[in-house]
Amino acid sequence: MPRTRDPHLDNVRAVLIALVVVGHIAQQGDSRAADVLSTWIYSFHMPAFVVVSGYLSRRYTGTGDQVWSIVRGLLVPYVFFQVLLAALQTILFDAPFNAHLTTPAFSLWFLLALAAWRLLTPLLRSLRYPLAVAVAISVLTPFDPGLDQQLSAARILGFLPFYVLGLQLRPEHLTALRRPGARAAGAACLALALGAALVLAPRSSVAVFYLNGSYGAESLTDVAGAVVRVLALVAGLLGTAAVLAVVPATAQAWTRVGTRTLYVYAWQAVLLYPLTKSDLLAERPWQTEVAVAVLGGLLLTALLGSGPWTALTRRLTEPSVAWLRTHPETGTEPDRTPPSA
Template sequence: MTPEAPRPAPAKRRDAYFDNAKYLAIVLVAVAHAWEPVMDGSRATRAAYMLVYTFHMPAFIIISGYFSRSFQARPDQLKRLVSGVVVPYVVFEVAYTLFKRWADEDPHYPFSMNDPIYLTWFLIALFVWRLSTPLWRSVKWPLAVALALAAVGTLTPGMGQSLDLQRILQFLPFFVLGLSLRPEHFQLLRRREVRLLALPVLAGAAVFTYWVAPDVRMGWFYRSTSAVELDAPWWAGPLMTLGLFGCALLLTAAFLAWVPRRRTWFTVLGAGTICGYLLHGFLVKSLDYLGLVAQFPWLAEPAGVIVVTLAAAAAVTLLCTPPVRSALRVVTEPELSWAFRRDVTRLSSGRAGAASSRTSR
């Protein structure tokens, strides 16, 4: 009897935990963005905004770093980096510029590939971070070095004017931390005592942010400017870098501790968070460009803030669904085989099964 040919190993399933985390994080991103036009005059909304802004992007970036651990700058990986990061950056940089020209009645607003508009900064930052992965995987004390670079960034006025380098440096420690994490670190968050401890941590953070909300400048949380540009003494930059990193790490751990491990109704949406991220900005910017809050002042009242919150969460949920991801794949996950050599395309295709099981954003 002729022995059967060995069957190929089945593709590894996506990890439900990380898809759940990505979806919940992108909901927080969208909701926080939607609060921006309606939080003036509301201490509670400003405090909630500050609390969420402390950790929502750090959580997203840590996960991005964790799933970039295997990046070695192989030709097939560079191809995916171009198709999954560079192409969406160019497309949405143009799209947001055109949208601002039309909706904000600013027809002369310039196109600029080196000055990311609104939320496109994350794509160019991810491109730089991922390219630097082999370096961070090679040096001693990578997190300490990344924190030092972030602190130095706060001492350099004007850095954010080119490719948003200020944000690239100030958020860099979270990406490097993600590169340094291993599965067992996330296993620790499953412990019952960690989950219980997360509740008073979140409650204490909420009380603290409500207390300091009127006095803290939000620019610190955006990480897009230096200390001097925030009218602060130079030493405040490195101090806030370390302080905010510690706060973000603590709140991210508390957040991740309560992310469901099992498959839920929203697990499938974790694969489409790049679509939710890139598209929800058009809805949020419409509130600003079209002056909807001025036209409907009730949106800034407590009931209106609740409506805005629910609408933002529902909208980004719809934008993460498989049909939207499929429709947008031509610009978020283009094949681009025509632009690369055949050997690179074959190598990329050969690894596609394995890559499909990983979350790279």
């Protein structure tokens, strides 16, 4: 029997995917307000997304159907959108066509990362202290100056603690975060995070929250980088708990957007990619930059998460590639967990 969807998690996913879009637009501005907004968003939105992805992957055991769902729902879309972005770059900017399948374009890194985390799930479950191991990996691997975004390696390792945390969460933990007291604490935590972003934005780079390279690449010593990485992990943890606490647990008018996050995530990369190569938002009044980021991001999320857009692009976003599979399993329950992109 298919599992009943949890509207709370769908609401959380809808909020987080909206923040992804808002954050990507805000990063194209150059005002302090845009920096503050993007710093605040990046301090917690991807950690929270990864935690939810881990939580929804708890039933992953590596069956043939589950592995196939990774191929069909994550790797095939990754290849398609990677090629599409390369084609856009050639058409719009007269650049040589090169899809660079080993180096994710724009925001497509998450599709590769989620595929890797799910494939690693049985191994992670076999560890006695998986969260401690994941934190050590996240903090220690950036000592390697060669760590980069090839095959999303840096982010797979950097965000690994949040995926493992999601694997270890139980429904009762989410229930505890839905209590009124937790909701008030979560709202206060997000407000404090915004205040911290006001202080930090002019003094540090939002890139410390990307977790996408070595400490040297961020011009940090190994010791300073390790300290900053630990602080980023703590910020992501607190922000994740806060989001889970403040987002409504009951179905809302926008809940269904949370069931279509793959469509929003993949297509916003296509539609916003030209913006990342231009200065259309730069040097505008800060009010304009923030308004375009917030209102434009919410409207684009609503469009890409709508029923008509899903129906229109389904064959491209989730193509039928059964012909690639030579030995389909029979007699096993298929994995119905949707990609948490």
